[in-house]
Amino acid sequence: MDSQKSKTENQIMFSEYGDIVSIDDVMKMLHIGRSNVYKLLREKEIKYVRIGVKYIIPKKSIIEFVEKNQIA
Numbered sequence: 001m002d003s004q005k006s007k008t009e010n011q012i013m014f015s016e017y018g019d020i021v022s023i024d025d026v027m028k029m030l031h032i033g034r035s036n037v038y039k040l041l042r043e044k045e046i047k048y049v050r051i052g053v054k055y056i057i058p059k060k061s062i063i064e065f066v067e068k069n070q071i072a
Contacts, residue, residue, distance in 0.1 A: 014059055021057050029062055040065070 017025055026037045026046070040046045047061040 014063060017059050019059055021059050021062060023055060023057075026057060026062060030066075 014029055017029065021029065023034060023037050026032075026040075027034060030037070037046075041048055041055060041057075046057065046065050048058075049056040
């Protein structure tokens with residue numbers, strides 16, 4: 001039950017973002033710097049698709065990352 005509540009809260013938290021987010025969006029969403037975003041992508045902590053030099057990051061990947069790394 002708490003898991004479902006948490007998912008809903010995270011979806012509301014990121015509701016102002018589209019289904020696909022940019023590096024800058026991830027920086028704002030997680031309150032981290034650009035190099036940390038790239039580190040999370042490089043370490044496959046956040047799922048993405050790369051097309052040429054562009055990163056396609058589903059908002060769902062950010063929500064899953066937050067849920068997976070929640071402490072309480």
